[in-house]
Amino acid sequence: MKYIFVTGGVVSSLGKGVATSSLGALLRARGYRVTALKIDPYINIDAGTMRPYEHGEVFVTAGGSETDLDIGNYERFLDTDVPEGSNITTGQVYQTVIRRERAGEYLSQTVQVIPHITDEIKRRIREAAERAEAEICIVEVGGTVGDIESLPFLEAIRQLRFDEGFENTLYLHLTLVPYLGTSNEFKTKPTQHSVATLRSQGISPDIVMVRSKVRLPEEITKKIALFTSVMPGRVFSSYDVPHIYEVPLALEEQGLGRVVEQHFGLEPILPNLSVWQGAVRVLKKPEREVNIAIAGKYTAMPDAYLSLLEALQHAAIANEARVNFQWVNAEELNGDLEEHFSSTHGILVPGGFGIRGIEGKIRAARFARENQVPYLGICLGMQIAVIEYARHVAGLEGANSAEFDPYTAHKVIDLMPEQLEVEGLGGTMRLGDWPMQVGAGTRLGELYGVPQGGTVTERHRHRYEVNPAYVERLKAAGLVVSGVTPGMQGRGAGLVEAIELKDHPFFVGLQSHPEFKSRPMRPSPPFKGFIQAALQRGL
Structure with a gap:
């Protein structure tokens, strides 16, 4: 097994996740x-209960783990399902150690950070690496070098080089080189300090990757190599590009x-980057454009x-x-919606929790249904x-x-x-991969x-379902139930997995989150059909 450890310095949100995914x-x-795999130094057990405005989306794995959004990038770039245990948090680590201590597994030892x-x-x-058979x-070590909460993780990856050997471990450090317009120069001092901080923890990077607005001149990368004791040719510029799918190409070119x-002493292989080259070509010179609200x-x-x-x-x-x-704040959807959707080719209402903006979302769905606008x-x-x-439509006033x-x-x-009996919040929803029985003769069947x-499989993250007591009444009013959870026939129509409408360009709803399984090389069928319908509207 070869291990690459990615750390970050100077500031957070530099893009370690994209760098990790691109290298992968x-x-x-x-x-x-x-x-x-991603190491998050926070004490939460997982990302499931954290605010989207602070940490972004909660990504759900096939096995049902609620993880950091970087796990989603890994799956999309590597075109693989990461195994369970690929998002390690401080909370998980300490919870396990304390449980073992209480069970007497450490006998009379004093339990400490090291060992x-x-x-x-x-x-x-x-375990995560072996489970993936990689x-x-x-x-990727989350946080910034110098943060107190990252210290145990840095010590652990330092020890792993001692355990696994130099030839099987590689340290990559991502830092920032700001550009000062007042003096027209790149400033390398923050990177020098960041690497010095990392080396004070016993880790000397083998590769330095630098975030910057533009590609760094060669004299700057040579200066960074000199002052960080990195071999020449091992400083790489991760500069801003229009889309993240360009990052692998930019790094490979360097x-x-x-x-x-x-x-690692591996045999040189010419990489097949056609997926990324094709994606970038379309993004830069598309044949058509589509507006999605x-x-x-x-x-x-x-x-x-x-x-x-x-x-x-x-x-x-x-x-x-x-x-x-086209970003539309659902809380502001009142009155005439034409002004919000006049140039829209398709309307998408995403997942979420809580009552805020609900009535606006209902108005958006009604606008799409009545005005023949593709809806997902x-x-x-x-x-x-x-x-x-x-x-x-069904006459259920106040539903x-x-x-x-x-x-x-x-x-x-x-x-x-x-x-009904669940009291906690973390990890208690319907999570991970669940089967869906797709009905014959439905649009959903065509898409898949x-x-x-x-039967197809999609990922879930929710607590509420369509009430089985109302399914037949809704179907009688014309709503098509195009997908159900199989093996649930003992409960009437089964749990509703998907709905759609006839005599509409595209009106599809799914209880699952098919976006979690979409990849650049294998787009999600419902999303692909939605975009096709939206493009037809834009003709």
Whole structure:
């Protein structure tokens, strides 16, 4: 097993996740089995209960883990499902060590950060790598070098070089080189200090990657190599590009993949980067463009919908098009909606929690239904479409979700029975991969390539479902239930997984989050169909 450890310095949010994913993509393009994992120094057990405005979206793995959004980038760039245990947090590590101490597993030992905490960190890293059956494991250490909460993790990866050997470990440090317009020069001092801080923890980087607005001149990279004791040719410029899918190409052009091969003593291989080259070509010179309105409540924080935006990009690229995002704050959707959607080719209502902006989302769904605008509802967005249809077509006045109005006369959306006794919040929803039985003769069947019906798998993250007591009444009013959870026939129609409308260009809602499984090389079928319908509207 080869290990690459990615650390960051100077400031947070430099893009370690993209750097990790891009390096993984370069190694995957050479044919290696690669996995990646993220270390988050916060004490939370997982990302499930954290604010989207602070940490962005919660990404859900196939096994049902609620993780940092960087895990989604890993899966998209590496085109693989990362195994469980690929998002390690301080909370997980300490919880395990304390539980073992209480069980007497440490006998009479004094339990300390070294060796007990660091040993647990190393155990988790090794287990995740082995579970993925990978040849190369890339480990991203969250936070910034110098943060007190990162120290145990830095010590653990320092020890791993001692354990695994120099030839099997590589340290990559990502820092910032700011450009001062007043003096017209790049400033390397922050990078020098950052590397010095890392070296004070016993780690000397083998590669330095520098974030900057533009590609650094050669004299600057040579200066950084000299003052950070990095070999010449091992300083790489991670400069701003229009789209993140250009990053692997920019790094490969500078020779990053070759340097990693040399460090590990691997055979030189010419990488197949056609997926990334094709994506960048379409993004830069699309044949068509499409405008998609996203009616949500986290519109000031695009990272709250990161996987969804990427899935739309994948679908657009597959259609030789570029997607333009129109952010619509659902709380402001009142009165005449034409002004919000006049140039819109498709409306998407994403997932979410809480009552804020709900009525605006319902108005958006109604506008799409009545005006023949392609509509895609994801998780809550599907529930919104059901509520709107129940109110304005099925004659269920005041219909709502029990989440928003527990006293409504018509709870067309209600808690799953198994959720009624749940008291905690973290990790208690319906999570991970679940099967969906797609109905024959439905649009959904066409999208998934099973026109005669069949079972597909998508990921979930929710507590509420369409109330089975209302399914037949909704179907009688014309709502098509195109997907259900199989094996649930004992409960009437089963749990509703997807709905759609006939005699509409495209009106589809899914209880799942298909965006989590979308990849640049394999776009999600519902998103691809949605973009195709939106492009038709734009003709």
